[in-house]
Amino acid sequence: MTISEIAKLAGVSNAAVSRYLNNGYVSEEKRRAIKKVVEETGYRPSLQAQTLRTKRTKMIGVIVPQIDSSSVGRMVAGITSVLEENGYRLLLAVSEQNSQKELEYLILLNEKQVDGVILFATVLSVALKKKIKQLSVPVVLTGQHLSGCNCVYHDDYHAMYDVTKLVLSKGCRNFCYIGVTNCDRAVGAERFRGFQDALAAAGMLVSEESAETGKFTVDSGYEKMKKLYKKYPNVDAVICATDEIAVGAMQYLKQQGKKIGMDVLLTGQGDSVLAANVSPSLTTIHYYYEECGSKSAQMILELLEKGTIAVQEIKLGYELVEHESSNNEFGR
Amino acid sequence: MTISEIAKLAGVSNAAVSRYLNNGYVSEEKRRAIKKVVEETGYRPSLQAQTLRTKRTKMIGVIVPQIDSSSVGRMVAGITSVLEENGYRLLLAVSEQNSQKELEYLILLNEKQVDGVILFATVLSVALKKKIKQLSVPVVLTGQHLSGCNCVYHDDYHAMYDVTKLVLSKGCRNFCYIGVTNCDRAVGAERFRGFQDALAAAGMLVSEESAETGKFTVDSGYEKMKKLYKKYPNVDAVICATDEIAVGAMQYLKQQGKKIGMDVLLTGQGDSVLAANVSPSLTTIHYYYEECGSKSAQMILELLEKGTIAVQEIKLGYELVEHESSNNEFGR
């Protein structure tokens, strides 16, 4: 079924049918005739032809570092809900934490394949920054702050600052930190900075030695904790950049006979389902991942509909979720 | 940049350029001329125009019930890795466990928007079954078995049978079951059947009363366990359809002062990161989710390249992961 066939059946021109479908001038009489034919035939215009002509694909590209991660999953859920409401589709690309691939996808998607891109960048390389500016479609950065770019991000710094302050208030003095690479500005650099500044505000210095850099996994947390524990057997607080890392650390410390929440306080970030269900439950930070996703989607749609206005940088809040692992009343 | 401009610059016809790009007859001389121009200009053909002409979008639609779930995330990861290798893109649709939406998306994606669909169905309704047969693009069902349809699925029945047998072998006699709706054939019906048959093989009957139907969440597991426990305070084994449900049940039982692995044995399914990290660790089934995803993707690509051959129904294996929660030596 093509528009010409519909036009013929309804006894009108192609243009009239097109107008009927797109709210142009059509007389009541013809409108009825076209409507009848369209309904009888179940005609649906070809998206490809529309795209070729209008240059709009009604698709948004979403680039994520990985898809089998709870925080990413929650963000994507937020994105899909908004896109769906507005009749857009989501084209998914997984960069595998590889900044080269992030770039490639950005270019690939830009090739008129999508109307806009939501980029969940991890590493903010110079090349990436430059590329974003060059693209012909709007880009929203999500989960990362890049000044001068449209972005929606979390207040990683203050979240970590607060959680560290909480642990400090419990009287801990021998801190260790397990984070991720500083190339990841949000989860790596910002959280670590929050940790450092909170300690500094209490007049404490962080030695290079007491901080380890791992990956986003439970196993990595376990290994890094082992390494730290050998150097600092009298550690009384372990601050981790993610829940997964913290759970790994917890496993190791428990194996060493430490009582978490008593001998050692421990914190994660992300409020994953893990945090609430390990024993003891893990003090963590709740970030608004769904909202981050939906806000990003709203922003990209706004950019598409209204054209580029002023750059928006949206910082989202967080919530401190205090559980047993940082409560040294626990188990008494 | 269009193909005509390239053709003009290279002093050849459009057709020659098209042939150059698609491995048709082009003389060495012209080939060089075209190559030079293409490289200098960085020309890339318009995907929309190609699609309009060839009717191939190089996109695969993937319909999932939800995206923020670890099993779904792992499957999607498997899918993307294969699609990416073969130059295909992934169009994501989230059905929110709503069979009406599954249907809608199936129709929507079929509208020439994608070359094929991978459908992670939960509820296999009659309407869905019928629709799949009608579609003009190939469909691969994933995570569910539907005889006569191309599908990749897990051996849910035997997995549950085995895990139940394991618990039986530990001497338990008072079983409770927490599952999900039977509308979900794989996770609901098949797993429950495996449970029932294993008990029956040991000469035991399952009373209707001792099985509850919940949702895919920790909270649901907690609530259903509470309900069951009031009826069966002397329960000594709880078999759950998913890790999340099992963890919820575990929380409740622990609150009641039960020693999991001693007083009550408990099992989940899915080998999620939760299972290995709760205390005591949870006996579970490892399903090959990534492989399920990649196999599904391979199958859909095969259908596209080679045309429809015989229907394939691939059943994947599983692995029993025995942890502390089913080990009644634990804690002695």
Next chain:
DNA sequence: TCCGCATATGAAATCCTTTTCACAAACAAA
């Protein structure tokens, strides 16, 4: 009466490829 404006219409151009078709040349086989 005449002008301007909103409404209405369809033929044709446009978007950018791929593919068909007609036509040729070169060379091998019969």
Next chain:
DNA sequence: TTTGTTTGTGAAAAGGATTTCATATGCGGA
């Protein structure tokens, strides 16, 4: 010599919509 096959080429059609443009009518206001 004739026939057939492979290689090579470009004009034009096809794919299916939207948009432009030229044209027309009816109506209110000057």
